Amino acid sequence: MLGGAGILLGVSAAPAQAAEVAYATECIPPAISGLPPVQGTTKVEVTAPAEAKVGDEVEIVWKFVQAASKNPNILDLGQDTVQPTGTLKAAGAQTADIAMQGPRQNPPIPKNSDMKLSDMKGKLKLTAPGEVTLTPDAYNINVNKPISTDTKCTPKETVKPAATIKVTDGGGGPGGTTGGLPTVVPTLPTGVPTDLPTGLPTGSSSPSSPDPTPSxxxxxxxxxxxxxxxxxxxxxxxxxxxxxxxxxxxxxxxxxxxxxxxxxxxxxxxxxxxxxxxxxxxxxxxxxxxxxxxxxxxxxxxxxxxxxxxxxxxxxxxxxxxxxxxxxxxxxxxxxxxxxxxxxxxxxxxxxxxxxxxxxxxxxxxxxxxxxxxxxxxxxxxxxxxxxxxxxxxxxxxxxxxxxxxxxxxxxxxxxLKALGLVAGTALLLGGAVFTFMPGRRLR
Structure with missing residues (x-):
């Protein structure tokens, strides 16, 4: 009986592995914020099975050890208002863009403090034997209160693989490259302009009561x-x-x-x-x-x-x-x-x-x-x-x-006066939005 148990253990998937990788990152706050791009370092720990077989659908975890920037000294971010999404690149025996997503779970994040981002998860269905490397790529930060805003972060250097899965031929047929999560990486809303607004909102063109032409x-x-x-x-x-x-x-x-x-x-x-x-x-x-x-x-x-x-x-x-x-x-x-x-x-x-x-x-x-x-x-x-x-x-x-x-x-x-310009965005993301008067040049 003990021998049989040993055989069963021998053919099961190898334990999960965790590896950390750091890479230079550029984060683009929402254009309406007027804030410049932020250059920082992202540190990510990726956890995945060390070994699996063709046909398996494996779960992968992306943990943020360090975000590329702190929450700037603009607004406090409320609890459970921040959600990360991103892409993990699979290469080697098979290639795929693995959609990663974390829950909208975070502690309160005060101004000028480290960002706290939830772990992201994704799934990959293995389709070919060999080694499959997993490399972090772009990610997006969404804050939903008081309005929804996004900040997009992309690598500015070649990123090293954070984990490798050894895939054996288990006789399974080809399958999809991802699990149930969407494969499209969320990006900044297309309706957000690339520069600050340039005019002043105006009321109605005539006063609330009729105005005769004055002499x-x-x-x-x-x-x-x-x-x-x-x-x-x-x-x-x-x-x-x-x-x-x-x-x-x-x-x-x-x-x-x-x-x-x-x-x-x-x-x-x-x-x-x-x-x-x-x-x-x-x-x-x-x-x-x-x-x-x-x-x-x-x-x-x-x-x-x-x-x-x-x-x-x-x-x-x-x-x-x-x-x-x-x-x-x-x-x-x-x-x-x-x-x-x-x-x-x-x-x-x-x-x-x-x-x-x-x-x-x-x-x-x-x-x-x-x-x-x-x-x-x-x-x-x-x-x-x-x-x-x-x-x-x-x-x-x-x-x-x-x-x-x-x-x-x-x-x-x-x-x-460029009035009521919506300020949204921080060096990494903005957790809120306020209306303010803006100068004639981009805010720095």
């Missing part, structure tokens, strides 16, 4: 559009002029400078005015799929002249998901201005805030640019500097001790 006396010149105020003879709609606003932006990926064309319009409502702030011209396409209700813009309109303070205006969140390649538009920002002084009061675009996917980008004008001038009559609890700004659409405005203007720093030569 020269109504629109003004350097001081912005003006109204005839209390002596307006029944005029209710006032159109401001489009002004180029230089911004300094605090974004989740650093400080940026940009310029955006903005226009402020007003409609008389009792003793106050309903304001509409529009972002003009330059439309951009979405660089990736954007979930519904994920973007919320708002602004503090700065008062000057006779009145002081700010008026809070805001736009609705995107009511529908935006597909990659579809245009992104900044909706009209609306709010109510309740004057706190008699005389000519000016309105200038102020601090702009974008809340998106749990992140905040704040852009502050470096120079006051008056878009509209109104003749105002003081109202009870009106603006008149020093109070608190209204905090919701339709709320009354209050002062914020802004002196009616912002410091002029001469930032006049910034490139056009």
């Amino acid at each position: 020269e006396s109504e629109t003004g010149a350097d001081t912005g559009g003006s109204s005839t105020g209390g002596g307006d003879g029944g005029q209710t709609d006032f159109t401001g002029k489009e002004v180029q606003v230089p911004y300094e932006c605090k974004t989740p990926i650093g400080d940026k400078e940009a310029t955006s064309p903005v226009q402020i319009n007003a409609k008389k409502s009792g003793g106050g005015f309903d304001l509409t702030v529009q972002f003009k011209k330059s439309v951009m396409d979405s660089p990736a799929d954007i979930p519904k209700d994920s973007v919320k813009p708002s602004m503090e309109v700065v008062l000057g002249g006779a009145d002081k303070g700010t008026v809070h205006v805001e736009g609705p969140a995107n009511s529908e998901a935006i597909k990659s390649g579809d245009p992104i538009e900044i909706p009209d920002l609306t709010g109510t201005y309740k004057p706190g002084a008699n005389g000519e009061s000016t309105l200038s675009p102020g601090v702009l805030t974008i809340e998106a996917l749990g992140t905040t980008t704040t852009c502050t004008p470096t120079k006051a640019e008056v878009s509209l001038t109104l003749d105002t009559t003081e109202q009870a609890s009106g603006a008149s500097g020093g109070g608190s700004a209204g905090s919701s659409t339709g709320g009354s405005a209050g002062g914020s001790s802004t002196d009616g203007g912002l410091a002029a720093t001469g930032a006049e030569d910034h490139g056009s």
Whole structure:
């Protein structure tokens, strides 16, 4: 009986072997991130049977000993949000591209820490006797929250085989080269552009209420559009002029400078005015799929002249998901201005805030640019500097001790504002996405 058992053991497949290989790797973050390619070293341990016979379907395990880069200092990656896929090259007695895939399982990965990737597995059906070598090739990293992003990593040198299977002739017929896993290696989505977006989303081309063509006396010149105020003879709609606003932006990926064309319009409502702030011209396409209700813009309109303070205006969140390649538009920002002084009061675009996917980008004008001038009559609890700004659409405005203007720093030569650019990607991959204003050149 013991002898028979020995014979049975002798003809069974040899135990699995594990071997490690390291190779230079280039990882390409999603193009929308603006991050440059990352050069690093990937260390992989491949486990496979030392021996098997023709007709066997063997399982192979790819373990990441070291990814090519750390998670950069941008976003923390949540638990179970990262999934690797890749290709293992079979050569020698038979050739095949073996599809490898790992589960979406990972511990939380803080910013600026080592990547933690799950083990990938694949299957190969052996079709010919001889030695079959197994060599790691390209792999892809997917993060599914808050949106799906991919980073593609490829070898930059000839990779040595990590394991070898000795295949004996077991009389089995030829079979497929892979098991049940797909043979196509996932790659970066084709809808992601290769460069950063170059325009600013814009709202509707007309304000929320009809705007009659203003006369020269109504629109003004350097001081912005003006109204005839209390002596307006029944005029209710006032159109401001489009002004180029230089911004300094605090974004989740650093400080940026940009310029955006903005226009402020007003409609008389009792003793106050309903304001509409529009972002003009330059439309951009979405660089990736954007979930519904994920973007919320708002602004503090700065008062000057006779009145002081700010008026809070805001736009609705995107009511529908935006597909990659579809245009992104900044909706009209609306709010109510309740004057706190008699005389000519000016309105200038102020601090702009974008809340998106749990992140905040704040852009502050470096120079006051008056878009509209109104003749105002003081109202009870009106603006008149020093109070608190209204905090919701339709709320009354209050002062914020802004002196009616912002410091002029001469930032006049910034490139056009490339707003709401989707930042996705890290040196190896990005686990999230945020909306931010981008400069006129690629982010480094």
